[in-house]
Amino acid sequence: MKMKAIGFKQSLPITEADSFIAFDTEKPTPEGYELLVKIEAISVNPVDFKVRHNAAKDTILDTPKIIGWDASGTVEAVGDKTSKFKVGDQVYYAGDITKAGCNAEYQVIDERIVGKKPESLTHAQAAAMPLTTLTAYESLFDRIKVNAETDNGKSVLILAGAGGVGSIAIQLAKKLTNLTVIATASREDSAQWCKDLGADFVVNHHHLKSELETIGHPEVHYILDFVDLEGYWELATDIVKPQGHIVSITGSSKPLDLNLLKNKSVSLSYEYMYTRSMYTTEDMERQHDILNKIAELLDAGTLKSTLTTTLKGFTVANLKDAHRLQESGKSIGKTVIEF
Structure with missing residues (x-):
């Protein structure tokens, strides 16, 4: 089964037409500790445009690179070693920089770096928080x-x-x-x-x-x-x-x-948020615990979402706008794209 994704083959200025391209790719299948998440919202961080600037600077990739490291969505399937989540659970997470990102309709993600989505927040509000x-x-x-x-x-x-x-x-x-x-x-x-x-x-x-x-x-x-x-x-x-x-x-x-x-x-x-997932550290599961604790604090009203800008629709135009805002260095809070 196919899914829609947005990626890039070259590191181009955001003003270029092909700085992002939409394409169809295979919907992934979860294995081991992985969850298959149907993504409802994503947010964009400085790391996104930095990777976009450098990942294909002197080359043209055969297949588009999918980036993005903040998402909120619903578990659609689980791997055979999972124990923390079940199909239908709503989750939020920042992801693993060594693997395909969340700029897609679906993503597989290790449950040990995933948290339960705050119940009081929308997917857009939740997606602003993990990274x-x-x-x-x-x-x-x-x-x-x-x-x-x-x-x-x-x-x-x-x-x-x-x-x-x-x-x-x-x-x-x-x-x-x-x-x-x-x-x-x-x-x-x-x-x-x-x-x-x-x-x-x-x-x-x-x-x-x-x-x-x-x-x-x-x-x-x-x-x-x-x-x-x-x-x-x-x-x-x-x-x-x-x-x-x-x-x-x-x-x-x-x-x-x-x-x-x-x-x-x-x-x-x-401090590098990806260290635990990149090296599969012994305490990798701590990110699962932190995200769950933060969800409780958000639901209690102790903390509030830092979402400030919401773009409606998973489109190339919206992803470009989000990157443009991040690159300006003048954004306040977080920018989210709601699917």
């Missing part, structure tokens, strides 16, 4: 290992607070810890968004050092870099407190001077 939530949650609780009691009164600086990851990181830090939450934003609308999500302070990243001093936090215990580690490196190492911790999801195109961390005994961690 960014897992990234933010792992940054706080798996990398820094924030403890609500022992870290009481400490501070966290979230770089790019209004972005997809920052938007949920603000909520997690405010609702699940006793940290003072400081977010960066430069526009009036993005600053207000951060405040509405619970940030204690919002500072302009163009004047970061002086504005931190103004609010009485010239140094911070923890820094979450969700935008540009290389660009912020010297400033981050200057404003982080001794024995502090920096977590980055962005990496660097050139070597960083780690000596800047030495005298302060500062820790640096990278």
